[in-house]
Amino acid sequence: MEYEYVGYTSDHKVVKGRIIADNEKFAGDMLSRSGYQILNLKVITPFLTGTPSFLQAKVGQGDIVMFSRQLALLLDSGVGIVQSLELLSVQTTNKGLSKMLGIVIADLRAGLPLSTALGKHPAAFSNMYCKIVAVGEQTGQLESVLKNLASYAEEANAATRKIKQATTYPVIVLVLAVVVGIVAVTFVLPPILSIFSTFGGNIPFMTQMLIDFITFFSHYGVFVLIGLGVAALLGYLYVKTPDGGFQKDRLILVIPVIGRLALVNGLGRICRSIALLFRSGLPLPDILRLTADSAGNQVISKALLAVEQDIIRGDALAVSMKRSPVFLPLMVEMTRVGEETGNLDNTLTIVADSFEIESADKLQTLLGLIEPVMTIIIGLAVGFLALSIFIPIYSSLSLIGG
Numbered sequence: 001m002e003y004e005y006v007g008y009t010s011d012h013k014v015v016k017g018r019i020i021a022d023n024e025k026f027a028g029d030m031l032s033r034s035g036y037q038i039l040n041l042k043v044i045t046p047f048l049t050g051t052p053s054f055l056q057a058k059v060g061q062g063d064i065v066m067f068s069r070q071l072a073l074l075l076d077s078g079v080g081i082v083q084s085l086e087l088l089s090v091q092t093t094n095k096g097l098s099k100m101l102g103i104v105i106a107d108l109r110a111g112l113p114l115s116t117a118l119g120k121h122p123a124a125f126s127n128m129y130c131k132i133v134a135v136g137e138q139t140g141q142l143e144s145v146l147k148n149l150a151s152y153a154e155e156a157n158a159a160t161r162k163i164k165q166a167t168t169y170p171v172i173v174l175v176l177a178v179v180v181g182i183v184a185v186t187f188v189l190p191p192i193l194s195i196f197s198t199f200g201g202n203i204p205f206m207t208q209m210l211i212d213f214i215t216f217f218s219h220y221g222v223f224v225l226i227g228l229g230v231a232a233l234l235g236y237l238y239v240k241t242p243d244g245g246f247q248k249d250r251l252i253l254v255i256p257v258i259g260r261l262a263l264v265n266g267l268g269r270i271c272r273s274i275a276l277l278f279r280s281g282l283p284l285p286d287i288l289r290l291t292a293d294s295a296g297n298q299v300i301s302k303a304l305l306a307v308e309q310d311i312i313r314g315d316a317l318a319v320s321m322k323r324s325p326v327f328l329p330l331m332v333e334m335t336r337v338g339e340e341t342g343n344l345d346n347t348l349t350i351v352a353d354s355f356e357i358e359s360a361d362k363l364q365t366l367l368g369l370i371e372p373v374m375t376i377i378i379g380l381a382v383g384f385l386a387l388s389i390f391i392p393i394y395s396s397l398s399l400i401g402g
Helices: 024-033 061-076 081-091 095-109 114-119 127-139 142-198 205-240 242-254 258-280 284-293 298-312 317-322 329-341 344-401
Strands: 002-008 014-020 037-043
Touching: 002 024, 024 037, 061 081, 061 142, 081 095, 095 114, 114 127, 127 142, 127 258, 127 284, 142 205, 142 258, 142 344, 205 242, 205 344, 242 258, 242 298, 258 284, 258 298, 258 344, 284 298, 298 317, 317 329, 329 344
Parallel strands: none
Antiparallel strands: 002 014, 002 037
């Protein structure tokens, strides 16, 4: 439950705020442990008992990046963890994150560590994020860990932003073309065909194709859509199964161009994750298990878990990686060098940089093809539609003139 309180501190400064607790006594105890003398404490009764899920504010990765950077800066400045979170809770414009931080603050006042409190919100803070925060708490390097997490999340979101930017314009054009086509076929073409038939003209081939398509879709369109919907649902349910998800990820890796891009992107992500976790002081088997959970591709995840078992049996990391074709030679060789020199985190960071450069180049090339390809497809569709409509118009004028 959420409570609103008014109180004063040991230096007689009045404080007001809100706190989340299981009951009023627990809320009072938490505020007392924070050094507040309570003047008034009352439960907040919302007008609505709950907010529909579609109206709830979502916490995106951009919000988490900003949160991590700002928390690191506040901690670097000497501000306490609870006070830092209170400031961020008030400052953030994301209501979902603000409410989440209120719960985290309550858990911290109840004695929970930050990593455990954040772990109660997996929709915003991943398992890997919380594990790294826990390592930062144990080693006293929480500020540094938070900065690294922010940088990592920022780099992971860069490709997603580029794809959205590249596909926005073509998608808008495609939607407009479909709307114009439907209007033309529904309202423009029938009167023209009626006039054309009155003068005894033969319907042109392209126009007849369009009419046949419309006729077929008007009779069987519902069944086609139902069939496509059922097929899509079955495919979605299959992909959600362990075997289906693995087969989907394996198929992605063998698609020309896209497969290499997905592999290089995935390997770059796990190289940076391993370097970050290794630098934080986690044992190598734990690092591989956490990295496998966040790899984003089940084929790569399975290969990492196999490497983890080899490490537990005493094999070297590079030796185990070499057994799997998933790990590219550059990664294997640099891992071997890192193990021999004791700089595994630095060498894997170099590999991650190399893979990310290659991934960015390939992604830029792929994105550069999206717009012209979609423009050509839309142009052909619009051209076919225009000819199907204007040829009868021209022919009708010829018949009238004759």
